[in-house]
Amino acid sequence: MANGCTWDSLDAHLLRVLHVLLTEGSVSRAARRLNLSQPAVSTALKRLRDITGDPLLVRSRGGMTPTERGAELLEPIRIVLEQIERIAEGPTGFDPASTRRSFNVATPDYLNAMLLGEVVTDVHKLAPKAQIAFHSMTQNSDYPRALESGELDLVIGNWPNPPDHLRTAPLFEDRMVVMMRTGHPLASGQLSMSDWLAAEHVVPTPYSVGQRGVVDVFLARERMRRNVVAHVPYFHMAPFMLINSDLIFTAPARFAEHYTTMLPLSIVPAPVELPSMAYYLLWHDRTQHSAECRWFRERIVRAARATPVAAPLRRVA
Numbered sequence: 001m002a003n004g005c006t007w008d009s010l011d012a013h014l015l016r017v018l019h020v021l022l023t024e025g026s027v028s029r030a031a032r033r034l035n036l037s038q039p040a041v042s043t044a045l046k047r048l049r050d051i052t053g054d055p056l057l058v059r060s061r062g063g064m065t066p067t068e069r070g071a072e073l074l075e076p077i078r079i080v081l082e083q084i085e086r087i088a089e090g091p092t093g094f095d096p097a098s099t100r101r102s103f104n105v106a107t108p109d110y111l112n113a114m115l116l117g118e119v120v121t122d123v124h125k126l127a128p129k130a131q132i133a134f135h136s137m138t139q140n141s142d143y144p145r146a147l148e149s150g151e152l153d154l155v156i157g158n159w160p161n162p163p164d165h166l167r168t169a170p171l172f173e174d175r176m177v178v179m180m181r182t183g184h185p186l187a188s189g190q191l192s193m194s195d196w197l198a199a200e201h202v203v204p205t206p207y208s209v210g211q212r213g214v215v216d217v218f219l220a221r222e223r224m225r226r227n228v229v230a231h232v233p234y235f236h237m238a239p240f241m242l243i244n245s246d247l248i249f250t251a252p253a254r255f256a257e258h259y260t261t262m263l264p265l266s267i268v269p270a271p272v273e274l275p276s277m278a279y280y281l282l283w284h285d286r287t288q289h290s291a292e293c294r295w296f297r298e299r300i301v302r303a304a305r306a307t308p309v310a311a312p313l314r315r316v317a
Contacts, residue, residue, distance in 0.1 A: 010051060012081070012084050013044070014044055014047060014051075015077050015080060015081055015084075016034070016081060017030065017034060017036075017041060017044040017045070017048070018044075018045075018048050018077060019074070019075070019078060019081060020033050020034055020062070020074070021041070021045060021056070021057055021071055022056075022057070022066050022068070022074045022108060024075075024097065025057070025060075025062070025063045025064045025065060025066075026063040027041050027042055027045070027064070027127060028076055033221040034086065034093060036085065036106060038197075041224060045057070045251075048300055052069065052070040054071065055070075056073075057068050057070055064224070065285050073100070078238050085195045086156065093258050094291035094292050094297060096126045096127035096130070097126070097127065097128070097129075098129065098200050099127050099129060099130050099292060100129045100130065101127075101292050101296075102130070102133060103123075103130065103131070103132050103133070103134070103151065103153050103154070103292075103293075103296050104133045104135060104151065104153050104154075104204060105134055105135065105152065105154045105155070105300075106132055106134075106136070106137050106141065106143055106146070106154075106155045107135070107136075107137065107155075107156045108137055108156065108157070108158065108235070109136060109137075109234050109235050109236060109250060109252060110204075110235035110236075111156060111255075111279070112253045112254040112258065113258075114256065114258070115254075115304060117133060117159055118128045118287050118303045118306075119300055119303045120132055120285060122299050122302070122303055123291065123296070126299075135302055137155075143155045143282070144165075144284075145164055147166065147284040147286075147287075148284050148286065150287075153283065153284065153287055153296065154281055154283050154293075154296070154297065154300070155250075155281070155282040155283070156171070156279060156280075156281060156282075156300075157215070157279070157280060157281075157282050158213070158277050158278060158279045159212065159213060159214075159282065160212075160214055160217050160279070161210070162282055163282075164282070166283065167281045167282070167283050167284070167285065167288060168280045168281065169280060169281045169297065169301060170278065170279075170280050171279040171280055171281060171300070171304040171305065171306060172255050172278075172281070173276045173277065173278045173279070173303050174252040174253050174276060174277045175252075175269075175270070175272055175276050175277075175294075176214070176215065176250055176251070176252065176253070176258045176270040176274045176277060177195065177250070177251065177252075177253045177267045177268065177269060178191060178248050178249070178250050178251075178267065178268050178269075178270050179238070179239060179242060179248065179249040179250075179251055179256050179259065179260075179265055179266070179280065180242055180246075180247070180248045180249070180265065180266055180267075180268070181242050181243055181244070181245070181264065181265060181266070182264045182265060182266050183238040184246060184248070184266065185246070186199060186248065186268065187266040189266060190269070191268050191269065191270065191271055191274060192226075192271065193271040193295050196226070196248075196250075196270070196271050197224060197225070197226045197227065197229060198227055199226075199246075199248045200227055200245075200246055200247050200248065201226050201227055201228045201229065201230075201247070201248055201249070201250070202229065202230040202231070202238050202241055202242070202247045202248070202249050203226075203228050203231055203232075203249075203250075204227075204229075204231070204232055204233070204234070204235055204238070205231050205232070205233050212276075213277075214249055214275050214276075214277050215227040215274060215275075217317070218273070218274060218275055220247075222273075226250055229247065230247065233297040235251065235255065238251070239263055239265060240263070242265060243263060243264060243265070245287065250270060250274070250276050252314045253267075270314065279304070281297060281300060281301065284295065
């Protein structure tokens, strides 16, 4: 390039001057349209000629005519200027009715399925072309990486110590109850801590390495140990294991109430010392300012906080 100029010397101002020159075919008309002086436009044109190594515009009977190279550049420059304007304008408004976004959410399997149904119904009503994909969580799930990479938009969690680098929003709290078969020796009366510890427990495996549930965290802090006789990979397996055994299962009240409506099971209050289970949303900074993701987070929070807490416990002898 002449005078040591390169394409790196181009900036938005020069591109805008060139676009107006190519469309107006006149330095004076371009100057008026750009609200610049004619010498300033002429100086910009000289720089553009040095950068491109082409005259870009040449004199003609009606003013100035683009060279072949100048004419070739008109459309690419228009596109570049539009993109620059989009960057300068910042995020555009989000229209739920027209989005075709697929939202990806990882959830624990003991989350109330009715809540998820309410989320889907609400989202589909407002964003009929959108989709929601719910993903299971296992010990091998690297949800922080999935949130960072964009594989997941959200995680619904409840473990006591979520990663500090992820953003959180509270959803709701659920009390812990104890499930057992109807007619179980512990199904009547107040369940003491000693009786609960000594009973035969079925417990879920942790969802994430190093992330224990609220019950295990409580027991570790109090230096207590319950009598665990079975581990299950999925919460929804446990209720069926209780029907013909003396096993008990400690679970969130919303989860337990759902199964007592279908199976011959009873639920009793957990020992008063057990903490409640707090649910929250997790997401990464990469989606913090996304209009679509912010809208979706608001729909989940709205549905979760509108869902009534579990009904009072029903004892079945």
